[in-house]
Amino acid sequence: MNKEIQAIRELAGGLGRTVRLMEVCGTHTMAAFRSGLRSLLPANVQLLSGPGCPVCVTPIDYVDQAVALAQRPDTVVATFGDMIRVPGTEASLEQARARGAQVRVVYSPLDALAEARANPGTAVVFLGVGFETTAPTTAWALREAARDTPNFYVLCGHKTMPQAMAALLDGGEVCVDGFLCPGHVSVIIGSKPYEFIPQKYGLPCVVAGFEGEDMAAAIRMALKQLAEGRAEVEVQYTRSVTREGNAKAQAAIREVFEDSDAAWRGLGTLPGSGLRIRGEFSAHDAERLLAGLEIPPAREPAACRCGDVLRGACAPPECPLFGTLCTPGHPVGACMVSSEGTCAAYYQFREK
């Protein structure tokens, strides 16, 4: 047997109680299934998926705004691929595109910037979603656009991770014994921003890489902390993550964005958990283009439990829509859309 798995079993046996670890990041949710890790964990070690899929936590009114922008004359909405299927109140971007709205899938805000430069008569709106992983390139594109591309805009929905973890704990609804912290986000922000979690809440945090082996090692480290009565931030993903993170990327974020309150699907509005475009760059803020557009009052689909899933308060199969009315082909809620979404991961690896 794999030695990490063996160590996990020994530690879990010694603890003699159920341990619930939340993997905050959607990539971890997927990796835990894909690597077979879930099938190897002892029954008393449970993995709980958290609010770490950027598509999933984007609220429905953001999608509605994007759809309205895509239908605006002389406007193109450029977005990462997995946003286009997220249902809005009336339509997803994919459905709007089929009815003639201008929507382009891009792999980077720089592709959107290039599109704006090639089409000076068209307003190109990039959907800035994601955590500290995607925010630096959005910042970079905005900085470039400020020089010479007045028709490039960003609809800013960027969020920051640590505050969301605090909100979950403060909500009191979810009981976790520790966190597996997201590796990609931590490459940028470092491990330091999680330090308030052991200090204030007494819970271990381990920053984990994305191979099954990485996650197994991180779980072993978290269990060891619990067994020894410690609570601190440890880094398993040392090949990429330092305590201080990537200073250059952090500076780019700070230059272009400032902290703001942000609305999260399932979690509500959390103070200081988002990024908004600073005044110096406001000429590129797509909020300016929203005036006069018809945007339907946001309405979450009935019976969809995405919000509960995102808080770790409900596992996807407990949702009445899961696998019947809501599938990746016909997603009702956002968590079924992205390959990183918790519901999509459960569905992809379901036992049929």
Next chain:
Amino acid sequence: MNEPTPELVLLSHGGGGGRTKQLLHDIILPALGYDGSEKLDDAACLDVPERDLAITTDSYVVRPLFFPGGDIGRLAVSGTVNDLAMQGAEPRVLTLGLILEEGLELAALQRAMQSVGETAREAGVRIVTGDTKVIERRAGDGLFINTAGLGVRYRGADTHVANARPGDVVLVSGTLGDHGIAVMSAREAWGLETRLPSDVAPLWDMVKSLLDAVPGVRCLRDPTRGGLAAALNDIAEASGVGVRIREEALPVREEVRGACDLLGLDPLNVANEGKAVVVCAAADAARALETLRAHPLGRSAAVIGEVTPAPGGRVLMRTRLGGERMVNVPSGEDLPRIC
């Protein structure tokens, strides 16, 4: 000095008159190796004495038209030839239907047609009839190709997906996901430093040597869209058996693994255009593997798993970590993720 303006496809190229004829005689027919000895008529008449025939058709839409390792022309011949080969049928003739978008550069059309011609010669098939239409600019994406293929079943081969039996062995003829990742990398500027070539290739020659060495091959399937996961699920469902594969045994190039990690894709779901999944009796496995590996298109062939009585209709994988997981068919097009 200005560059000479490239010649473009015009709507009148599809009008059926002199321009159509010109396009045919200047570009399409020479590229296909037509020497003028056969009459061009409304239909090709074939003399096929064999009665056990296979027929298939497929339409090809790929963006960009030219990608590392191949292009739409090579794809349009290989895809149809491979569909025949997977039925154990020796491809004989193809049809070629072209839909051109007004404004396509004639040079691009010529390149694609040369590729059709070369790939057809490589595969040993003749293109016997065809059609050309031109659609208005923006009504299409440059060039669409449809090919239909007719083949003759080779020496009673029966390679239907429903033939797998418990105890059989599952092989794949080479590395997984090369085509999908090559096309995706060519499509978008990710700054991915990969020039990984697509594996697009006609497989009949390799399949023929396999059928010669192992006449009792049970199933052949080309893992195109949906990748290996879809091919194995088809076999498991149609045969009412389980398929168990081992992650460690799967041949996947480092570049493909890296790109998949970056994009949140699973190499098991990524398309291949020059690979075959082979199921054969355990007693034949060594010979099948040796035969595949002896062929230039099968050098990385590997035994990846076996057929089991249960769970019926399902595919399971033993992971590197030693765990087990379901291998399900992806439900739609995989969308690259955000972070």
